[in-house]
Amino acid sequence: MGTEENLKQLPLDDLHKAATARFGGFAGWSMPITYPLGVMKEHLHTRENAGLFDISHMQLFDVAGPGAAALLSRACPLDAAALQAGQSKYTFFLNDKAGILDDLIITRLGDEHFMVVANAGNAAADEAHLRGVAKDFDCKVDALDRVFLAIQGPQAVDVLRKAGIAGTDLAFMHGFEPKRGWFMSRSGYTGEDGFEIGLPEADARVLLEKLFADERVAWVGLAARDSLRLEAGLCLHGHDITPDYNPVDAGLLWAITKPVRETAGFIGADALLAKIASGSDKKRVGLKPEGRQPVRTDAELFDEDGNKVGLVTSGSFGPSAGFPVAMGYVPKALSAVGSKVFAEVRGNRIPVEVHSLPFTPHRYFKG
Amino acid sequence: MATTYFTEDHEWIRVENDIATVGITDHAQDQLGDLVFVQLPDVGQSLSKGDATVVVESVKAASDVYAPIDGEVTEINDATASDPSLVNSAAASDGWLWKMKFSNPDQLTGLLDEAGYKAIIG
Numbered sequence: 399m400g401t402e403e404n405l406k407q408l409p410l411d412d413l414h415k416a417a418t419a420r421f422g423g424f425a426g427w428s429m430p431i432t433y434p435l436g437v438m439k440e441h442l443h444t445r446e447n448a449g450l451f452d453i454s455h456m457q458l459f460d461v462a463g464p465g466a467a468a469l470l471s472r473a474c475p476l477d478a479a480a481l482q483a484g485q486s487k488y489t490f491f492l493n494d495k496a497g498i499l500d501d502l503i504i505t506r507l508g509d510e511h512f513m514v515v516a517n518a519g520n521a522a523a524d525e526a527h528l529r530g531v532a533k534d535f536d537c538k539v540d541a542l543d544r545v546f547l548a549i550q551g552p553q554a555v556d557v558l559r560k561a562g563i564a565g566t567d568l569a570f571m572h573g574f575e576p577k578r579g580w581f582m583s584r585s586g587y588t589g590e591d592g593f594e595i596g597l598p599e600a601d602a603r604v605l606l607e608k609l610f611a612d613e614r615v616a617w618v619g620l621a622a623r624d625s626l627r628l629e630a631g632l633c634l635h636g637h638d639i640t641p642d643y644n645p646v647d648a649g650l651l652w653a654i655t656k657p658v659r660e661t662a663g664f665i666g667a668d669a670l671l672a673k674i675a676s677g678s679d680k681k682r683v684g685l686k687p688e689g690r691q692p693v694r695t696d697a698e699l700f701d702e703d704g705n706k707v708g709l710v711t712s713g714s715f716g717p718s719a720g721f722p723v724a725m726g727y728v729p730k731a732l733s734a735v736g737s738k739v740f741a742e743v744r745g746n747r748i749p750v751e752v753h754s755l756p757f758t759p760h761r762y763f764k765g
Numbered sequence: 766m767a768t769t770y771f772t773e774d775h776e777w778i779r780v781e782n783d784i785a786t787v788g789i790t791d792h793a794q795d796q797l798g799d800l801v802f803v804q805l806p807d808v809g810q811s812l813s814k815g816d817a818t819v820v821v822e823s824v825k826a827a828s829d830v831y832a833p834i835d836g837e838v839t840e841i842n843d844a845t846a847s848d849p850s851l852v853n854s855a856a857a858s859d860g861w862l863w864k865m866k867f868s869n870p871d872q873l874t875g876l877l878d879e880a881g882y883k884a885i886i887g
Contacts, residue, residue, distance in 0.1 A: 431825075432798060436798055436799050437798050437799055437823070437824045437825065438798075438799035438824065439799075441824075621798070621824060621825050624825075625824055690801065690802045690849075691802045691804065691822065692801065692802060692822055692824075692827070694826075694827065714824055714825065715801040715802070715822070715824045717799075717824065722801075722802075744820070744827075
């Protein structure tokens with residue numbers, strides 16, 4: 399947690415204060431952590447109704463020009479030219495060693511036009527990186543100043559439909575620009591169906607008034623955002639993936655298609671291909687601690703003989719799962735579902751079972 | 766006649782004869798948020814003032830509850846271990862954590878009264 403003075407305020411800070419949110423620092427921003435509902439009910443509300451998240455701390459980059467697709471295919475392990483208009487893709491910025499600088503969602507908006515959604519904590523570094531790579535390409539990179547909202551949960555689509563918002567016919571991992579200055583995609587970070595909408599602040603205030611007229615909508619803070627994404631098995635950059643991990647270790651190779659690997663035109667390709675050839679000695683897995691005691695980030699993992707074998711990278715309690723949930727890295731040999739390891743918590747070794755991911759089944763709208 | 770004291774660490778201590786009942790304050794449970802795990806001490810465990818005696822964990826974080834005075838654990842509230850949300854809903858009553866027989870009554874004078882505690886939490 400940072401000190402209040404040094405933190406940036408969300409454009410809608412006044413609305414979160416009016417909703418009597420409790421705030422905390424995250425990635426340099428003063429963020430609503432919980433609202434009066436509390437993390438447990440906010441989490442469950444999202445799984446049952448429609449949770450509304452202010453994710454304006456995240457960074458949107460508009461990339462446009464004749465060289466836009468080529469730039470993104472260089473900066474990311476991605477064939478941007480092969481994306482259909484309206485199609486979104488989960489991808490990364492990698493460094494030369496194939497370490498993950500950030501994870502991103504890129505949406506093709508037009509022939510020469512893409513939207514990149516990046517994490518708050520990496521926004522400045524991502525911008526410098528992208529602009530650096532862009533020097534060799536004929537295109538323009540704009541860091542957008544937008545309010546960014548996520549509405550997530552089984553009722554999200556109906557809430558938007560009733561509010562008269564276009565785009566409710568999108569399939570999961572598709573996006574478009576519904577009007578000037580807006581970007582909307584069917585995507586999210588909860589494992590539920592839902593949408594993410596970037597828009598100018600004035601429009602956001604009007605939209606929110608409409609949305610909150612629907613009693614199925616409730617603000618959900620960063621605490622529940624974290625427990626939701628962890629149950630959904632989704633990585634948090636800076637924890638589950640960092641520049642010290644590559645997509646092979648992280649079990650994220652599915653995001654890099656065979657043709658992209660074969661063409662090997664992206665930054666980090668040599669290192670990634672070498673890693674694929676040699677195989678990884680560790681693997682990111684789901685972890686289910688025995689009993690009710692949560693195992694937290696940075697808890698060390700041990701094998702039966704007491705050898706240190708790995709690390710917990712995210713840990714919390716799963717309100718929908720009904721038990722503690724965690725993710726971390728273990729050696730290949732201990733990565734099969736059902737394998738037993740032990741997490742050290744305050745001097746005790748707690749038995750932990752390797753669990754399949756996600757903990758809570760995804761309920762995306764595939765169209 | 767029971768007397769209730771408070772600590773700066775957001776615990777309450779209700780003293781009746783030589784037995785003290787200890788819990789966390791309503792303010793503390795509100796700050797912690799939804800509790801999901803409570804680890805209680807063993808009956809018979811001897812405590813020194815300041816010992817981390819109970820762990821309460823919310824969805825987000827773990828926090829220690831300290832022994833406010835010296836003594837020996839005489840009873841624990843198992844109901845909080847099986848249903849940690851009891852501490853959220855009834856921090857100052859049914860959500861008590863442990864009882865202890867205390868050995869040094871002088872230590873009580875160092876604790877806060879309700880007005881003193883309220884002044885701290887503002």
